Amino acid sequence: MSRRRIGFWYRLAAVIAKPPLIVLFKRDWRGMEHIPADEGFITAVNHNSYLDPLSYAHFQYNTGRVPRFLAKAALFKPFFVGTMLRGTGQIPVFRETTDAANAFRAAVAAIEAGECVAFYPEGTLTRDPEMWPMVSKTGIARVALLTKAPVIPVAQWGANEAVPPYAKDRKVRLLPRKTLRVLAGPPVDLDAFYGQEPTAETLRAVTETIMRSVTELLAELREEPAPDGLYDPRRAREGK
Secondary structure (H helix, E strand, C coil): CCCCCCHHHHHHHHHHHHHHHHHHCEEEEECHHHCCCCCCEEEEECCCCCCHHHHHHHHHHCCCCCEEEEEEHHHHCCHHHHHHHHHCCCEEECCCCCCHHHHCHHHHHHHHCCCEEEECCCCCCCCCCCCCCECCCCHHHHHHHHHCCCEEEEEEECHHHHCCCCCCCCCCCCCCCCEEEEEECCCCCCHHHCCCCCCHHHHHHHHHHHHHHHHHHHHHHHCCCCCCCCECHHHHHCCC
16 A cells, blocks of 8 residues: 655645644644554544634644545535645545445545545534534444544544634634644544444444544543533434
8 A cells, every 4th residue: 555645736735724724823733643654544533613624634734644535526516626626635425326335435445545534424513512523424434344444533622712613603713812622542443343234223333433432532632521422413303
């Protein structure tokens, strides 16, 4: 396996994005030693701000292992955005595909080629009122079981203080200067699941195991205890 070169387009994106991130924010980055040096791997990242993909990408870029994000296929259609996404190797997710495994075929191929694929398992900004991770989609579990690649949990906090996810006024709050905190942990132990049939129950259990690891890291960043379980917006709507 050969690790993906950073390449022109990723360097261009870094030239555009890094200076304002460095000027406007402080950084608290920990756990870079858990990022694999060469092999293909998966990262599982929590999502609580529209800013946090840039915060995480900055952290990951500085490890020398650039992430390939899964993005809606429709985002690749506009010329400039599509050119940047294709140039940086981002992966389109074809949501109309009926077979869930096929929807992530490019992610599997990238991992098997020795690259890093970043998942936001929640699929959207967390709906948890306290901004803990919520019950997530099982795509990451399917890819993890197919590839048996290391799954590195990554928690982040601080971007939500600058760009709150659901603020009514939608104001960016840059002052006082916020700290973007990112913490990567050791690979999630999924050995017990390898060899099992990828039933809905198994995929949910794998996803929950991954998100528990992310939640524990977030509790460390926030310096407060994590909730007992993952927030389930469907159950919350039903009043359960």
